[in-house]
Amino acid sequence: MKIDVVDVGHVYPGPSSRRVLDGVNVALTERRIGIIGANGSGKSTFLRLLNGLIVPSEGRVEVDGLDTAKKAREVRKKVGFCFTDPDSQIIMPTVAEDVGFGLRKSGLPKDEQRAKVMALLEHFGLAGHADHPAHLLSGGQKQLLAMASVLITEPTLLVMDEPTTLLDLRNAAMIGRVVAELEPAVVLATHHLYLLESFDRVLVFEGGHLVADDAPGPAIATYRRLMEAA
Amino acid sequence: MRSLGLYVPGDSFLHRAPAGAKLLVLLVFGVATVFLNQWPGVTVALVVVLGLYAWARIGWRMLFAQIRPLWALLLFVAVFHTWVSGPVRAYEVLGALIALVLAAALVTLTSPVSAMVDAVVAAARPLRRLGADPERIGLMLTLGIRCVPLMAVLVREVSEAQWARGAQRSVRAFAVPLIVRALRQADALGESLVARGVDD
Numbered sequence: 001m002k003i004d005v006v007d008v009g010h011v012y013p014g015p016s017s018r019r020v021l022d023g024v025n026v027a028l029t030e031r032r033i034g035i036i037g038a039n040g041s042g043k044s045t046f047l048r049l050l051n052g053l054i055v056p057s058e059g060r061v062e063v064d065g066l067d068t069a070k071k072a073r074e075v076r077k078k079v080g081f082c083f084t085d086p087d088s089q090i091i092m093p094t095v096a097e098d099v100g101f102g103l104r105k106s107g108l109p110k111d112e113q114r115a116k117v118m119a120l121l122e123h124f125g126l127a128g129h130a131d132h133p134a135h136l137l138s139g140g141q142k143q144l145l146a147m148a149s150v151l152i153t154e155p156t157l158l159v160m161d162e163p164t165t166l167l168d169l170r171n172a173a174m175i176g177r178v179v180a181e182l183e184p185a186v187v188l189a190t191h192h193l194y195l196l197e198s199f200d201r202v203l204v205f206e207g208g209h210l211v212a213d214d215a216p217g218p219a220i221a222t223y224r225r226l227m228e229a230a
Numbered sequence: 231m232r233s234l235g236l237y238v239p240g241d242s243f244l245h246r247a248p249a250g251a252k253l254l255v256l257l258v259f260g261v262a263t264v265f266l267n268q269w270p271g272v273t274v275a276l277v278v279v280l281g282l283y284a285w286a287r288i289g290w291r292m293l294f295a296q297i298r299p300l301w302a303l304l305l306f307v308a309v310f311h312t313w314v315s316g317p318v319r320a321y322e323v324l325g326a327l328i329a330l331v332l333a334a335a336l337v338t339l340t341s342p343v344s345a346m347v348d349a350v351v352a353a354a355r356p357l358r359r360l361g362a363d364p365e366r367i368g369l370m371l372t373l374g375i376r377c378v379p380l381m382a383v384l385v386r387e388v389s390e391a392q393w394a395r396g397a398q399r400s401v402r403a404f405a406v407p408l409i410v411r412a413l414r415q416a417d418a419l420g421e422s423l424v425a426r427g428v429d430d
Contacts, residue, residue: 053425073427081425087383088418091376091426093236097344102426104344105365131239135379150426 001156001185003028003050007059010045020045022208034196034216035189036223037205043189046205047161050187051079080155084162086146095145096130102153120148140171160188193220237342244286249341250349256337263326269318272325279332286340296335297328347372384411
């Protein structure tokens, strides 16, 4: 998968018309890409550009040659998205139903849908909770459920916006291990910097600008310097 | 949150019956209860519903959990009708109400929400000619059910914050953050639906 971000800037409309991204140019082809930056640095907006949740005010974003502004439906089939708060992502009342929700329009027979859902829940260690109310899971389990609900549609890229922010260290590390073993490519924004140590590439955002684009070690060092200087 | 009438897994005949058929029978049962509103008819309705709970192997605790949230309303109805029309009429009104609530709960207790959504989508298909989108109607049902536990969590969190700051008697201190957080949650849920391709 190749993502091209060309001359992208973004301003949220409204009375305050906040500019959150400015002059971002980057081409992404690696399988594991980390995104770091302070709160309000533009990370979440950048991630939302990647699957067409936000259309840039300036410039363009292309996923495998598909412009997110014109081919949002096709882009979203390729690019799954996990939010910080899994509660806002759970749609159906039970665990299995929520994962199966993504297959409603797949045309697969019901028993095949169920088998696919159960295989994925088994993989994530949630099979024992298949018929349990989704909102009663623990924080870590809910984040796993959110990932499973996206992965059931087999995207080629999974974009994750701070999926470990609401979790304790044990659950954050567990999500890190699960992410490391995922089949699709991953773009992960996080404040848990150790999760990015094995990644191929890390982008650092500051004040809406891409200020560093490097291997994890140097990129994280740049980020630390920026935070200490602030 | 089980008490809200969520699905209880099982393999009884009622669990295996199609959700659409159960909703149809519930509709007929509801209409019949309105017409058979004398004490013998109400007694039969109650016995039938209790028998169906036993058949579906749903225990007494779960059965009572379905009517517990309505205790204040039921008490009011019982006292009002006993005072105005006598104990027999109070039994007829109260019995019919309980039979209907239990019957409706039995459908949700024995049917996964996805099966009910499928049934509603299928039933709404003729409305396509009028420009309605059956999938969207099913989604509305899904989100309605989903919002109940979400709102319960919001109400609890806002109440706790209100108590922690000593503003427990202020309606405004409760309503304003609740509405703001509910709107934000709705926004996040909408974004999540778009991300999962629901709007495509």
